[in-house]
Amino acid sequence: MKTILLKSKLFFTASCGVSKFLSIFFIWENVKPNNKGALFNKKLLGFKQNGRFYEGILQKYMGERLGKGAIFVPLESSNVFHKLFKEYKISVKIKKVLDYF
Numbered sequence: 001m002k003t004i005l006l007k008s009k010l011f012f013t014a015s016c017g018v019s020k021f022l023s024i025f026f027i028w029e030n031v032k033p034n035n036k037g038a039l040f041n042k043k044l045l046g047f048k049q050n051g052r053f054y055e056g057i058l059q060k061y062m063g064e065r066l067g068k069g070a071i072f073v074p075l076e077s078s079n080v081f082h083k084l085f086k087e088y089k090i091s092v093k094i095k096k097v098l099d100y101f
Helices: 034-045 075-087
Strands: 002-006 009-013 019-028 046-049 052-055 064-067 070-074 092-100
Touching: 019 075, 034 046, 034 075, 070 075, 075 092
Parallel strands: none
Antiparallel strands: 002 009, 009 019, 019 070, 019 092, 046 052, 064 070
16 A cells, blocks of 8 residues: 555545545534634634734645534544644534545
């Protein structure tokens, strides 16, 4: 089995030509109090101020927002996101996903 790093995502190519993609889902509920949630969202998703956009860690590590309270990130950068949830003391569900294509 051969390991390839492509677009910051980890791929495994099996001998039969099937590729597997490893990633992590982070799912969380509403964050209380609201000001804690706002600070968390700014750090995670980024923010716009005075016409300039400051990117969050989701953009830096090539993650995707799936909706309110759910993100999809590559396996190799999942530690950064896990530390952010611990820093803000937010309970989160972590699901590991293996995609074939």
